[in-house]
Amino acid sequence: MxxxxxxxxxxxxxxxxxxxxxxxxxxxxxxxxxxxxxxxGDCAIIPQxxxxxxxxxxxxxxxxxxxxxxxxxxxxxxxxxxxxxxxxxxxxxxxxxxxxxxxxxxxxxxxxxxxxxxxxxxxxxxxxxxxxxxxxxxxxxxxxxxxxxxxxxxxQRVLTRTTCRKDDRLFVTGELGGSRLGHHLNFRARISEGLWLANQKAVTACTDLSDGLLKDLPSLIGKKYDALVDLEKLPMRRAAHTIAQQSGRKAWQHALQDGEDYELLFCVKAKESSSFARKFKKHFPRTRLTEIGLIQVGQGLARDQKTHRPFSGKGFGHFA
Ligand SMILES: [Mg+2]
The missing domain is CATH 3.30.1330.10 (PurM-like, N-terminal domain)
Known part of the structure; x- marks a missing residue:
């Protein structure tokens, strides 16, 4: 139908x-x-x-x-x-x-x-x-x-963007890239994870990945910081590799740019990051969690951790 x-x-x-x-x-x-x-009725009436x-x-x-x-x-x-x-x-x-x-x-x-x-x-x-x-x-x-x-x-405590600090570690749930091969129509929002993250004081900032890491990351960190991303650590969806074979680009480029991943991208205080990761895995044994980089003082750029070069290209933009 x-x-x-x-x-x-x-x-x-x-x-x-x-x-x-x-x-x-x-x-x-x-x-x-x-x-x-x-x-x-004319309106829905909801008791507070x-x-x-x-x-x-x-x-x-x-x-x-x-x-x-x-x-x-x-x-x-x-x-x-x-x-x-x-x-x-x-x-x-x-x-x-x-x-x-x-x-x-x-x-x-x-x-x-x-x-x-x-x-x-x-x-x-x-x-x-x-x-x-x-x-x-x-x-x-x-x-x-x-x-x-x-x-x-x-x-009780909202998670926000642009509230990260220097040295914070950058984490992402799930896997990235190749969403248009199916994931964009068949995903579940990370509601339980988000609720739990909001209760962790170590979490300083959070966003969801709708437009691709390259576009959502600058909006997460704000203008005073840069994010250094370790490309070798990016958790890639199998579809990112499949799509890369068709496009002739690298799978990691798809993981950075495709969009519609609907995963959570967030920052955690450096000192608490390893204990945080252990706690997360205990609570959500079936949700993949990856540390993909860290935050430095900067100007709102996402950079390659190896070369320190800013990534070129953008994620998905409705009006770009
Ligand atoms: Mg969003």
């Missing part, structure tokens, strides 16, 4: 707006709390119960042709929408709580595809403790689809 249909009876335009909302809410399932905290110090919010979209193509299943597209947002909450060390979903649908969107999409959104949300409180549906031109999710979480 693909996103758009030529069969009249399968099109979303065949059902009324009220019915469409009912179908979506039903597919989201138990991720939707009952009214008034859930859909049904969280005692956490910070409320953390973010928003992200998936657009056909940009983040997935029209042959992609609703299941993978829906999951990607939620996990992309959750990855930003993870990078902040926040516990997922509430969300609003906005859908813009061409009239030829397949109703069954949309159901599968909403089911996947509901499942990913439930798994992370995220509730879909409401949202909006509107119709746009045929052949188009976009979905936006705004999410809120809570945190």
């Amino acid at each position: 693909s996103l758009f249909t030529t069969q009249k009876s399968r099109r979303v335009a065949q059902v009324s707006e009220e019915n469409l909302i009912e179908i979506i809410v039903h597919s989201l399932g138990r991720a939707c709390p009952p009214f008034p905290a859930g859909p049904g 119960t969280e005692k956490a110090r910070y409320r953390v919010s973010t928003i992200d979209s998936v657009i056909v042709g940009r983040h997935f193509d029209s042959s992609c299943s609703g299941k993978l597209a829906g999951r990607k929408l939620v996990e992309r947002n959750l990855s930003d909450l993870a990078a902040s060390g926040a516990k997922p709580k509430d969300a609003l979903l906005s859908l813009m649908l061409g009239p030829n969107v397949d109703l069954d595809w949309l159901k599968e999409f909403a089911q996947a959104v509901g499942q990913s949300a439930r798994r992370a403790g995220l509730r879909i409180n409401g949202g909006d549906v509107c119709q746009i031109q045929a052949g188009q689809f976009s979905a936006t999710l705004s999410v809120q979480g809570f945190s």
